[in-house]
Amino acid sequence: MALSFFRSNVIARNVKRQLYQNKRNAGYVVLIPEIGEDAENTLLSDNGLPEFNDISIEKCIATISKQSLEYENGVKQIEQTSANCKNAFEEVFKPLEKLDSQLELTWGLAKTLYLGNSSLMPTKSYIQIHERAHKARSTKFNSIPIFQAAITEKNRLKKLTDEEQRLLDKYILEGKLNGLDVKGMKRDRLSNILSGLQKERQMFRDKVNIANKVFTSTIKDGSVMREFPDTLVHSMAMGADPNKGPWKVTLQPHIYEPFMQYCPNRQLRWNAWQAHVQRCSSYVNKEIETASNLENVRSLRREQAIILGYETYADMSMETKMAGSVENVNNVLDSLLESARSMQDVELELLHRYAQERGFDDKLEHWDIPYWQRKQKWSLYGFDEDKIREYFPLPKVINSLFNLCSTLFNIQIVERAGINTWHKDVKFYDVFDESGNTPIANFYFDPYARQDQKIRIYDDAGWHIAMRNKCKSSETTPLSALIFNFQAPSDGKQSLLSFNEVSILFQRFGHSLRHLLTKANYSEVAGLSNVEWDAAEVCGQVMTHWLYDPHTITALSGHYITDETLPDDIIKNLQNIRGHMSGYNLCKELYLSKLDLEFHTKTAFWRDIVRELWPKYHALPFDKYDSHPLSFTKIVSEEWGSAYYCRLWSRMIAADIYSAFEEARKGDQDIIAVGKRYRDTFLAVGGSCHPSEVFRRFRGRDPSPHALLKNLGLPKKVIEE
Incomplete structure (x- = not known):
């Protein structure tokens, strides 16, 4: 699998290889x-x-x-x-x-x-x-x-x-x-373009890395840290005693993102936010400004595409996507926006009212939303990630996950002792078909964070590595490694997972099943190999939907002391929690997806494109100093140019797939039969068949965004149209 080799979170992006x-x-x-x-x-x-x-x-x-x-x-x-x-x-x-x-x-x-x-x-x-x-x-x-x-x-x-x-x-x-x-001179020019792209992307990446480290802010007042989770307090601590401080704010994702959610001091939030959105702009430090690198990358990609026979770089990108064309992607993005944009206005009005009732007497700004969004979610649904941990001890969650897979896909997952690993915490598992005695696949499972030994990224707390593919001619079976950063057992407590971490575990494991259960003969198209980018995350996303099924969540939850299941009111609220400010959150994803496509289809200056797009997707006005594209590493220095929409597309496909299980349950049909059909299509076929055809074999029709909108609680009138 060809992966970017300079940036850890690209290396870990679960085998998405950009063919072009x-x-x-x-x-x-x-x-x-x-x-x-x-x-x-x-x-x-x-x-x-x-x-x-x-x-x-x-x-x-x-x-x-x-x-x-x-x-x-x-x-x-x-x-x-x-x-x-x-x-x-x-x-x-x-x-x-x-x-x-x-x-x-x-x-x-x-x-x-x-x-x-x-x-x-x-x-x-x-x-x-x-x-x-x-x-x-x-x-x-x-x-x-x-x-x-x-x-x-x-x-x-x-x-x-x-x-x-x-x-x-x-x-x-x-x-x-x-x-x-x-041929000829064009071939030489293409070689020069690709060499130039590599240099520009490297410079962009290096400058953003420097910018992330340049900004720091020190907190000495312990009252500011009162609501912060212990894991964040420890990550920010500058002294020997994490509880006494001082604490350091940085722009590293695993610090910045939760800091914005938990910091009660508005001035500190603004300070971090403006540093974050102005990274690599001329407003901060001209030596690490990236505007020229961004424009050079866009220009070189445009020329690369034209030499290869495409009108734009985005058109070239669609060769390796399930969507097939920029027009198809835009149609889906626009249909989602129609539902999400109006809901965003309502959500922000309700959030502002909620904040005012608790003494907030200012206009709601960008740096206020993460903090009040978290507070509102707790008030409405009693949802506190840190408190909910007590109901998700890792051993019970893993057991229930394996049992679910056994039921749905007719497999058995059995730990094998005595296997050599890179750390004592790592376990090794064999995967059996219920009809056979020989493992059809194997995987390593490394669950715990280890300070200074594992890479940490806030929004991507786990990785699946395809170590060996299935291949008939070399008689090899699939081998995987699943690596996470969950908190290790301590003080006699088992490892306790937040609901978000449970979701990450399910997502990565569902992703690995496509690799482990493939039935293709050629490794080049087996499992995750050769799967179109916008379909690559589908199987992982399908698995996370089971966490919103009351029977499943009851089976995998159990208080680490009393073994009581997650309280009924929280189980009932999980769907509401998923839909909390979903219009606002979806609009953010839609905006970045559209921005990426516009950058790679149009020639206008980057800031002009931002100014034109912003009001269509955001209720809050654009800050004139906001330069967020200048640190948008995913589309510039990583492998996601013209592909940022892919995760959203995968979510749409996954929601539609899971709705087949829901329909079977409501119609009193056999869910096991649906599980078999899912295994025989998405999990077995992998990259050996185009995902559009695989979807038709499973669902009997083309995909629709209706299920995703329904799951997010977005307006039903749009779904019914």
Whole structure:
């Protein structure tokens, strides 16, 4: 899986690979250390799993270097036979699959260590390994002979399976988007563009990272911290005793976002907010201003798309999306906005009234909303994330999650002892079909935060790493790692999860099921591989919907002392909580999605685009100093240009899928039958069939946004139209 190798949250983004990024000339040289004869086998134990007890950075680098060289040489050998091959599947693509298997596992192992124990795999070392593996694996998608072999095989007059068709289409599209059919001066220009893009994106990323560290604010008054959760107090503490202070406010996501929700001091909130939205602007520090980098990235992407035969970069992006066209995305975004925008006005009026009743006598501003939004949610629904933790001890939640999967998908998940791991807290599980005695897949589970060993990102508290794909020709089964940052057991207490953390656990595990339960034969299209970006998060999102089913939430909750289930009033309120200020929250997502698409379809200056879009999506006026696009790393320096809408699209598809389970329950039908159909389509097929077709096989029709709107409690009249 091609992943951005400079930013941790992209590395961890659960195998979303942007096909249209450059795979040919990365512009760097990785020095290869001396390689011993047995380098290839030093990382694996006799059972074929990683030998974590005996892994060192040097061994990882030596092994990946040796495997990368062998991979590149193997691709060259396949190229020599591809021109005259009579069956590309047997002579080209199956040999490529076998080449992938060893490199894939070593690379996955390095990713797992990087996210699971950075003291064993520091960032600098992982970047070196990632770059070398990425460079090697990209050779097959930058091979003109292999590209031509795929085209020739597709043009043969013979019937192909869905999987074979998708495999050929993948190699052809990869080749096209990498410019393999571009000739002469245009090819040279494309190479220069891609090199320039890499530099501009790196500069943008570096400047934002600096800006996040430049701003700090110190709190000495303990009364300000009174409502803060313990985890946040500890994260902000500057002294030895977290409860005595002082405490430091920063713009790091895991500090800034909860700080804005819990800080009662309006001046402190404003100070942090204005620093956050003005990052990398000329208002703050011209040395780390990113406006020129943003415009250069937009310009280079536009030229890249035109050379490759597309009108805009957004049009090029749609080649790898379920939506298929910018027009289709805009239609969905506009239909959601029609419902959400009017609701936002009502929500903000109610929030302002709520704040006034509690002594707030100012006009509600951007920096006030997170704080009063949290307070209002507690007042309306008695919802306190920290208090609710007591009802979600991790062992019970995990048990219930596995039981739910067993019921719905006819599998058994069994812990296996004695397996070598990177930390004593890590557990290893086998996944069995109920009809078989041999595991069909395996996964590691690493639940707890470890200070200075794990990367922390506030809105992305867990990762799924596909360490090994299913592949028939190399006879490999899926292997995954699930890594989280839940609080560890302490003072005799089990690990207690907030409702949000339970949701993250369900989401990541649902995502992993697509990898673990795949039935595809080719690893290149198995599981999460080759799934269109806007459908990649669907299975994870489907799983989170079960948390709003009263029977499910009752089964997985139990007070860590009394084992009492979550109180009925909170269970009944969960749906209301999900819909709390949903119009406001949805409008924010719609705005950023639209902003991204506009940046990559229009040539107007970035601030002009912002000024035009803002009032259509926001009830509160635009602050003239607000420069949020200048730190919008996801679309500029990460892999989400013209793809920010993808998560929202996945949520829409997932809500529609889950509504099939709800319909079965209301109609007194067999939910198990729906679970089987879901497993046989979305979980089994993965990237070996286009997600639009997979959806039709499951649902019997095309997708609709109605279920998402209904779940969010948005106006029914829009749903019924």
